[in-house]
Amino acid sequence: MKHLIKTISLLLLLCGAVNVQAALRVVTTTEDLAAIAREIGGPAIEVESLTPSTRDPHFAEAKPSMIRKVYRADLLILIGADMEIGWLPPLLQSARNSRVQGGNSGFLDISTEIPLLGKMSGPVSRAMGDVHAKGNPHYWLDPRNGILMARAIAARLSELDHEHSADYQTRLASFEERLKQKIVDWQTSLAPLKGQAVIAYHTSFIYLADAFNFTIADEVEPKPGISPGASHLNHLVSRIKREKIGILIMEPYYEQRSSRYLNEQTDIQIAVLPQSVGARPDVKNYFDLFDRIVAILSEAQSKLKTGAQ
Ligand SMILES: [Zn+2]
Known part of the structure; x- marks a missing residue:
């Protein structure tokens, strides 16, 4: 009997160990x-x-x-x-x-x-x-x-x-x-953006553009990972004005001085998009990520249409 109890407790212990890991x-x-x-x-x-x-x-x-x-x-x-x-x-x-x-x-x-x-x-x-x-x-x-x-x-x-x-x-x-x-x-909500050109801060949104059929005309960074200088910003100002580009998209972690400058010079709207789950407290999973991105882009797009910028 003693042996049996010992064996059973050993088995329970082993099962427990298996469950834990x-x-x-x-x-x-x-x-x-x-x-x-x-x-x-x-x-x-x-x-x-x-x-x-x-x-x-x-x-x-x-x-x-x-x-x-x-x-x-x-x-x-x-x-x-x-x-x-x-x-x-x-x-x-x-x-x-x-x-x-x-x-x-x-x-x-x-x-x-x-x-x-x-x-x-x-x-x-x-x-x-x-x-x-x-x-x-x-x-x-x-x-x-x-x-x-x-x-x-x-x-x-x-x-x-x-x-x-x-x-x-x-x-x-x-x-x-x-x-x-x-x-x-999401594609239905972003249909008005179809065919439009936007400016991106970094080369990170080409997949988003591909999924929702808009294009990235230029980047705020002159080269990936390199902050813009005055001449690149001025190049962007003329391009935005010439091509009537309405929206600039960027991640929350980049400096916003450059985009504010572009906004002052051209009235381009700045859409700060969560780039990842957890980038904002309300983006808790992969579905939230695109819900927020689509909502922010739709809002920027509707302001363009009404000229309310
Ligand atoms: Zn990158």
């Missing part, structure tokens, strides 16, 4: 990836983003807390296409976790699953600015890419955790269905 530990480089992973993983995974969305995702500092997260992770999901080139490689090296090193099953570079825009042909040099030679990495700003991102995440989660594979596929199907419906709604 059931959740797959996922770290992502950005909040957008974390938001989509949460949609697909549900309670079967624990997700943490390495960087907050209140800062420029091209730059981050490898803090001890980030090293700890990578050290404990079963799966690392990144944007790729050199987006994290400045900070992820040293972080991976310090974390010494072979599961999430490149080439292993715990390393998922989503950029390899996406048809990237803006690929550079010919030689690339630092003189061209902070260019992304492999293609533009801001692809999460096309909600159609959200579906491809979710599929890649679901496939890898299923591979790493067969036990919950059916759950991941069910959640993926639901996410896809909801997103496809919303994409139709």
